[in-house]
Amino acid sequence: MVPIRNRPTIQTVADAAGVSRGTVDRVLNNRSHVSPDVRARVLDALKKTGYLPARQFHQSVLKAEHFPPVKLGVLLPDWTGHFKAEILRGIQAARRDLEDFHAEVLIEECESDAPQEILARIDQLTAKGAQGLSVCIPDTPAINGKIRSLLQKGIPAVTFNSDLTDSGRLTFIGQDYRQSGRIAAELISKCIPKNGTILAAAGNLEFDGHKKRLHGFLERMGELAFEDSQISIIETYNDYPITYRKVLEHLKSHPGTNAVYMANRSVAGCTEAVKAAGRKGAIRIICHDVAESTKLLLKDGSVDFAITQDLFQQGCLPLILLREYLQKGKMPDSSGINTAISIICSQNICP
16 A cells, blocks of 8 residues: 555646646546646546546546437347346446446337337337437338438447348347357257258247348258258247147157257247157257256256357447447447357256
C-alpha cells in the first residue's frame, strides 16, 4: 500500500496536466466547461499519477467519453427451460456490463410463434424507446420486412440463435447450424447400417436455425450415400405432446426405424415415444443442447449424443455489439459470429 504522505493528490494531477485543481475536479465529476483536449490531458494525468484505483479510473474514462444514454430491446421466443435460462443469464451479464455505458435493456417475451404477435411485441419495444433490437424470431417475409423498415428508421437489429436471412440485420450470433446438422449426420451414419432408416424431427422450419440444421443433416447423409427414401421428416413445433404423438405414430408405421435425429427441443417427448414403442436401446437418438433433463436422458442411455451450442453468448453478445454500434459507430462483422459446437455423450457430461 502506498503511504498516505506519498499518495498523489488533486494538486499532483493538476500539476501533471498543467491545469487548475478546479479543472481536475470538473473532470472527475463529469461537469461541463472542459474542452476535449484538456479533459484528455487530465485523464492521462490521472492514469500516470495513479490518483484513482483501476475501477474508478475506468468509470471516469466512461464519464468523460459522454456516451449518450441508449435503450436496447430483446425479443425472446416462447421457449422455456434450459434455452430460456441460458439466454437470460447472458442477457443479465450484458446488462451488468452495460450499466457504465448508460445502456438500458428492455425485454419482451412472445407467447407464440404467430407473426402478428411478434410484430406487435416489436412495436411495444420501439414504443418504449428501444433504439436497437436483439431478436430470435421466425424467418417470414413480414418479419424480415419489419426489421428492414426499422433499420431505415435508424433502429438496427442483431439476430441470435436463428437468423433472419433477408432483413438487413447487423449481424447474427449463433451456431453454424448447417455444420451442426452435418455433425449429427456423421454421428448417425456411424451408428446404423447403410440400409438403415431415420426419422428427422424438426421444430419449426420457419426458424432459420432449425431449417439449416435439417439442411446440413440431409446434405451430409446424401454425401454418405443414404437415399432420400431412407429419411422421413416431421415438424413438431418444439411441443412435447406433438413430438410424442408424431414420433410414436411414425414408429408404429415404420417399426424398422434405426435412428431419430431431433433437430429441435422436446427431446423427452421423443424418448418417451421410443420407450412406448418398446424400442429403447434399439434406436439411436441424436439431439441438440444439454438441458438438465437431457443430461438424465444421456446418462440412462435414452439419448446417445447431444450437440451443444453457447446459449450464454447468444444472449450476451448481441447487446454488447448493439451498444458499440449505437454509441461508437462500430460496425460488427455482418457475416455473423459462430459460437462453439461440442459433442456430449454419457461419459463427458458436466455436473
